[in-house]
Amino acid sequence: MKKNTLFITEESELLEEHTNEQINLESDENILESKETTEFTSPTTSQTPSQTITTESGITLSEEQKTIIKLAKDGHNIFYTGSAGTGKSVLLRELIKVLKSQHGSDSVAVTASTGLAACNIGGTTVHSFAGIGLGKEDAERLVSKVYKSIRHRERWKNIKILVIDEISMIDSSLLDKLDYIAKKLRKNNFPFGGIQLIFCGDFFQLPPVKKTNDPTVKKAFESDLWNNAFNITVKLENVFRQKGDLEFISMLEKARLGKIDDETEKQFKQLDRMLDNDDIAPAQLFPTRKEVEIANISQLRILKGDIYAYTSIDGGSIKDPKMRQNLLENFMAPKVLPLKVGAQVMMIKNVDSTLVNGSLGKIVAFINQDVYAYFLKVILSEDSSIVSFLQKYQDNMDLLKLKVLSDPSDSDEATVRQKISKEMFCKPDSGAPQMDVDELFGSLFSTAKNLFPEYTLSQENLELVKKVFSNLCENTKHNKKFPLVLFKTSDLKDRLVLVSPEDWSIDDEKEKVLVSRVQLPLILAWALSIHKSQGQTIPKLQIDLKKYLK
Numbered sequence: 001m002k003k004n005t006l007f008i009t010e011e012s013e014l015l016e017e018h019t020n021e022q023i024n025l026e027s028d029e030n031i032l033e034s035k036e037t038t039e040f041t042s043p044t045t046s047q048t049p050s051q052t053i054t055t056e057s058g059i060t061l062s063e064e065q066k067t068i069i070k071l072a073k074d075g076h077n078i079f080y081t082g083s084a085g086t087g088k089s090v091l092l093r094e095l096i097k098v099l100k101s102q103h104g105s106d107s108v109a110v111t112a113s114t115g116l117a118a119c120n121i122g123g124t125t126v127h128s129f130a131g132i133g134l135g136k137e138d139a140e141r142l143v144s145k146v147y148k149s150i151r152h153r154e155r156w157k158n159i160k161i162l163v164i165d166e167i168s169m170i171d172s173s174l175l176d177k178l179d180y181i182a183k184k185l186r187k188n189n190f191p192f193g194g195i196q197l198i199f200c201g202d203f204f205q206l207p208p209v210k211k212t213n214d215p216t217v218k219k220a221f222e223s224d225l226w227n228n229a230f231n232i233t234v235k236l237e238n239v240f241r242q243k244g245d246l247e248f249i250s251m252l253e254k255a256r257l258g259k260i261d262d263e264t265e266k267q268f269k270q271l272d273r274m275l276d277n278d279d280i281a282p283a284q285l286f287p288t289r290k291e292v293e294i295a296n297i298s299q300l301r302i303l304k305g306d307i308y309a310y311t312s313i314d315g316g317s318i319k320d321p322k323m324r325q326n327l328l329e330n331f332m333a334p335k336v337l338p339l340k341v342g343a344q345v346m347m348i349k350n351v352d353s354t355l356v357n358g359s360l361g362k363i364v365a366f367i368n369q370d371v372y373a374y375f376l377k378v379i380l381s382e383d384s385s386i387v388s389f390l391q392k393y394q395d396n397m398d399l400l401k402l403k404v405l406s407d408p409s410d411s412d413e414a415t416v417r418q419k420i421s422k423e424m425f426c427k428p429d430s431g432a433p434q435m436d437v438d439e440l441f442g443s444l445f446s447t448a449k450n451l452f453p454e455y456t457l458s459q460e461n462l463e464l465v466k467k468v469f470s471n472l473c474e475n476t477k478h479n480k481k482f483p484l485v486l487f488k489t490s491d492l493k494d495r496l497v498l499v500s501p502e503d504w505s506i507d508d509e510k511e512k513v514l515v516s517r518v519q520l521p522l523i524l525a526w527a528l529s530i531h532k533s534q535g536q537t538i539p540k541l542q543i544d545l546k547k548y549l550k
């Protein structure tokens with residue numbers, strides 16, 4: 001098998017120990033390692049300008065990013081890495097798009113080591129894709145488990161490419177088990193039964209999760225598979241996140257390598273300052289879930305007003321409480337989500353290209369879907385059309401009813417279960433805190449005014465709108481209220497969204513739901529765990545580095 005290594009740096013020392021001759025060190029220069037072949041050209045030395053690739057979100061890919069796309073299209077197994085902010089995720093999203101259009105959607109399995117990382121690239125967890133449940137059994141048992149599920153068996157047989165993001169969080173034994181399953185099911189002894197592999201991640205970031213200090217947990221590159229599978233390793237060099245700030249990039253690189261000298265330490269200490277606390281407060285990072293919870297709840301307490309707590313609807317066939325609890329903890333969404341007007345929250349699903357998993361926002365109000373539909377219609381109407389709209393609306397209050405739940409004609413078991421759980425979640429809630437109607441009206445319309453400065457209503461129409469609004473609030477006061485959130489989207493615009501519930505589930509190999517949860521796709525976000533922050537571009541951050549600096 002050909003071995004090529006692009007952009008080798010100190011990081012490779014770590015890999016090298018475990019990969020014998022396969023990864024060649026070339027620490028001084030970022031040039032193509034060409035001992036065995038010169039088939040590929042290093043992006044930095046490329047003489048021929050290649051075609052521009054612009055992603056859906058308008059990013060123009062760099063030469064090094066484009067080279068990886070070319071290598072992937074040519075069918076190579078690739079592991080690509082790079083420090084934080086080098087555009088690994090941006091590249092991966094584009095790669096997935098290109099490979100799907102080349103091979104067809106069903107041929108490309110898009111996975112990641114954790115649910116959050118998977119959500120970032122529109123995929124599933126490796127465990128869920130593979131049909132191995134928790135994957136604790138030995139390889140032989142896992143093969144027979146997967147074999148029993150037609151869906152998973154067929155999936156393994158039919159895919160041509162397997163993408164795994166955040167590979168640093170997968171341990172070597174799981175990777176070797178997956179390799180074994182693929183070989184057996186595909187009756188093919190090539191690595192992963194001949195499936196093309198695209199792995200991405202940074203081994204200097206989070207390691208595999210282990211419950212105790214288990215010394216047997218090894219990193220993915222220590223697996224048997226790694227040695228045999230990868231003929232290309234690429235390290236992205238260009239840091240985009242802190243683009244232009246070469247000094248800061250160099251400080252981060254030293255921290256990443258654990259080589260902080262006195263000068264760098266001084267520079268880090270100089271960053272200790274108050275940040276602007278305008279619309280979004282800096283998110284604080286903590287290592288444990290408990291610390292995150294304490295920090296968020298104490299911020300919530302500072303806000304005035306009542307707490308609106310959303311309790312999830314959980315289902316699934318597993319009855320053993322401990323096992324159930326363990327599985328439910330895999331979901332990002334908490335059992336109880338306490339919120340207040342003014343609370344800082346994070347979206348935990350990808351809604352579209354700008355409102356994504358990781359978008360931060362603030363709660364403006366809690367309103368029901370009827371009030372929201374009315375509010376939207378009013379702020380999107382011209383002053384001149386308001387009177388006729390109000391007339392029609394009062395004649396037929398159903399005019400604006402939002403269709404939130406899925407169509408009942410979708411009748412497979414999972415859809416029905418999801419629909420019933422969502423309906424339960426949305427059922428009238430007479431105990432919910434009631435907001436003063438004048439105050440609510442004022443807050444909604446001042447938010448609208450900030451979003452659409454040109455929006456105007458004559459005093460007379462404003463009175464009419466308010467009267468209908470008050471009646472509507474009174475008539476629907478027991479309807480379930482949802483948080484109306486003003487998000488900062490990834491293109492740095494403000495966007496107002498009424499957040500409705502989502503469904504998460506873990507299935508077994510026969511597609512039976514083991515555990516499921518319906519909850520709002522939000523978490524409190526003044527404080528975040530280091531795990532949840534992995535892979536996200538957070539605009540403002542506060543970190544306690546005392547433990548790490550002298």
Ligand SMILES: Nc1ncnc2c1ncn2[C@@H]1O[C@H](COP(=O)(O)OP(=O)(O)OP(=O)(O)O)[C@@H](O)[C@H]1O
Binds near residue numbers: 061087536
């Ligand atoms: N070619 C590019 N040109 C300009 N900006 C880019 C490019 N590629 C990525 N970016 C920007 O750089 C930032 C970091 O990108 P991305 O999240 O993909 O990096 P990453 O390597 O996955 O980081 P992490 O390891 O922290 O997850 C994002 O804001 C992204 O929009």
